Amino acid sequence: xxxxxxxxxxxxxxxxxxxxxxxxxxxxxxxxxxxxxxxxxxxxxxxxxxxxxxxxxxxxxxxxxxxxxxxxxxxxxxxxxxxxxxxxxxxxxxxxxxxxxxxxxxxxxxxxxxxxxxxxxxxxxxxxxxxxxxxxxxxxxxxxxxxxxxxxxxxxxxxxxxxxxxxxxxxxxxxxxxxxxxxxxxxxxxxxxxxxxxxxxxxxxxxxxxxxxxxxxxxxxxxxxxxxxxxxxxxxxxxxxxxxxxxxxxxxxxxxxxxxxxxxxxxxxxxxxxxxxxxxxxxxxxxxxxxxxxxxxxxxxxxxxxxxxxxxxxxxxxxxxxxxxxxxxxxxxxxxxxxxxxxxxxxxxxxxxxxxx
Amino acid sequence: xxxxxxxxxxxxxxxxxxxxxxxxxxxxxxxxxxxxxxxxxxxxxxxxxxxxxxxxxxxxxxxxxxxxxxxxxxxxxxxxxxxxxxxxxxxxxxxxxxxxxxxxxxxxxxxxxxxxxxxxxxxxxxxxxxxxxxxxxxxxxxxxxxxxxxxxxxxxxxxxxxxxxxxxxxxxxxxxxxxxxxxxxxxxxxxxxxxxxxxxxxxxxxxxxxxxxxxxxxxxxxxxxxxxxxxxxxxxxxxxxxxxxxxxxxxxxxxxxxxxxxxxx
Numbered sequence: 338x339x340x341x342x343x344x345x346x347x348x349x350x351x352x353x354x355x356x357x358x359x360x361x362x363x364x365x366x367x368x369x370x371x372x373x374x375x376x377x378x379x380x381x382x383x384x385x386x387x388x389x390x391x392x393x394x395x396x397x398x399x400x401x402x403x404x405x406x407x408x409x410x411x412x413x414x415x416x417x418x419x420x421x422x423x424x425x426x427x428x429x430x431x432x433x434x435x436x437x438x439x440x441x442x443x444x445x446x447x448x449x450x451x452x453x454x455x456x457x458x459x460x461x462x463x464x465x466x467x468x469x470x471x472x473x474x475x476x477x478x479x480x481x482x483x484x485x486x487x488x489x490x491x492x493x494x495x496x497x498x499x500x501x502x503x504x505x506x507x508x509x510x511x512x513x514x515x516x517x518x519x520x521x522x523x524x525x526x527x528x529x530x531x532x533x534x535x536x537x538x539x540x541x542x543x544x545x546x547x548x549x550x551x552x553x554x555x556x557x558x559x560x561x562x563x564x565x566x567x568x569x570x571x572x573x574x575x576x577x578x579x580x581x582x583x584x585x586x587x588x589x590x591x592x593x594x595x596x597x598x599x600x601x602x603x604x605x606x607x608x609x610x611x612x613x614x615x616x617x618x619x620x621x622x623x624x625x626x627x628x629x630x631x632x633x634x635x636x637x638x639x640x641x642x643x644x645x646x647x648x649x650x651x652x653x654x655x656x657x658x659x660x661x662x663x664x665x666x667x668x669x670x671x672x673x674x675x676x677x678x679x680x681x682x683x684x685x686x687x688x689x690x691x692x693x694x
Numbered sequence: 695x696x697x698x699x700x701x702x703x704x705x706x707x708x709x710x711x712x713x714x715x716x717x718x719x720x721x722x723x724x725x726x727x728x729x730x731x732x733x734x735x736x737x738x739x740x741x742x743x744x745x746x747x748x749x750x751x752x753x754x755x756x757x758x759x760x761x762x763x764x765x766x767x768x769x770x771x772x773x774x775x776x777x778x779x780x781x782x783x784x785x786x787x788x789x790x791x792x793x794x795x796x797x798x799x800x801x802x803x804x805x806x807x808x809x810x811x812x813x814x815x816x817x818x819x820x821x822x823x824x825x826x827x828x829x830x831x832x833x834x835x836x837x838x839x840x841x842x843x844x845x846x847x848x849x850x851x852x853x854x855x856x857x858x859x860x861x862x863x864x865x866x867x868x869x870x871x872x873x874x875x876x877x878x879x880x881x882x883x884x885x886x887x888x889x890x891x892x893x894x895x896x897x898x899x900x901x902x903x904x905x906x907x908x909x910x911x912x913x914x915x916x917x918x919x920x921x922x923x924x925x926x927x928x929x930x931x932x933x934x935x936x937x938x939x940x941x942x943x944x945x946x947x948x949x950x951x952x953x954x955x956x957x958x959x
Binding site: 355357358359360572573574575576578579581582583585586588589590591592593631635636637639 | 744746765766767768769770772773774776779780782783784785786788789792793794796797799801802803804805810813814817826827845849
């Protein structure tokens, strides 16, 4: 072997004996994110118009552990507030927030675009249109996720097709196409609303994004979709890392890139549609959370995906907590809170990200 | 026969015939270099050899038709060093080279200890061990080119394709990378096909050279037969002097047109 002509320049390299460690989820970040999640959930359970003593809440939660049966001193009413009002709302917030963040990270991975997000790709607008059509045409709320999914698929397909025909595969043309598609689908949705003013109130409240009417029924309705979508995206964590070198190179490394992209996009779209169907349009979670995770913990999808799911869940529950306390006894739509936090962050992302992630 | 056999290969891109009826063979363990003026189709021919694009004719390696292989099987047979490989931000050298183990990692799984061990050995061979935990975006061009070579070698494929591996490198780094490829070719019994811009490097490093012009082979053979002053003048429109370098091949030196030289102020 010849002597290398390019010897390492920095003397501060790791010594040759140090073990080789492939990237993995750092335990401290996992613990920190989990602690954040637990903290937000406990506060979310404790805070609300009906005062329920914190000690009683802790006992009630502990009682769910096997073999524990304590008396927390809560009345039946307090218990009902806790388990029929606050708990389903929090669980729904966890599912929707985690899913939106995971879907955003998934889109960013397969499109190699740091700005890809369920909202910027026209997915949410499509889901919104699908759900609106379902609301005005049928009373069957169980059709909502399916109608939202069909609309979401139309949205993402239109965005991708338009983006490719307009400007090849550059990131900007994809995002611009998404903006156009979202505006178009939203216009149709507005038209449909005007024609069906009787359901305008219901649709409008839903568009703004809310976890307000959440009951266990909503949780049960979306859980299967979100579970499948999240599992599929998480399973692709290594393949998304491979895809970060681009589709052509990934293909040369043995990855069926087109199939991976299709599967991840379908999963992310299904998950987004399910989230939109129950919670309306809640923007910016899919872009803020993955980027925060990337900036703090690392860029590998083995880190980004699991952490984004946890932090996204905590983020939305926290945002909902703000939404229902800041103008008490009234409530803000949670989408307003996420947009309030997300929009400035989005500009930050624009400033710091140059080229594909 | 063993090695690479391409027969009557062709491809049309955007309505234009980019590769037209090309037949070349590279015996196992050999090194064929593709030369030719800009736009002659060198990169496209390499892409066809890599097996990922639909084309006319057929390409076999060790008697197996590459187009018939699944993507994983193909990645175990052919490894590519692209001309402008992407540098994923935040990825370490170790993780980047581990990408080469993808055709051996279960579809939705992650790397095994054996994969890490194979890559660890490669990092030693390529003098990259001290850089293992550095981010690929922080490397110099020369360092990164060795890292990309490492990723290709991690595929443990017997056929190695190099698309202009020295474009971004200065003279010393370019020479070092090509020497490295030659050593690895002998040590690992690799069959190498490269596209090279620099005719002197082409004349020094390859066993055989194919000159590609307008998607067809204009000349093929050993360096002294292909890199001649006449052929280079005809196909590159360049004035050169070819100097025989007795043991390694030829040296191609561009020379200035005397008439123009005198006409300039």
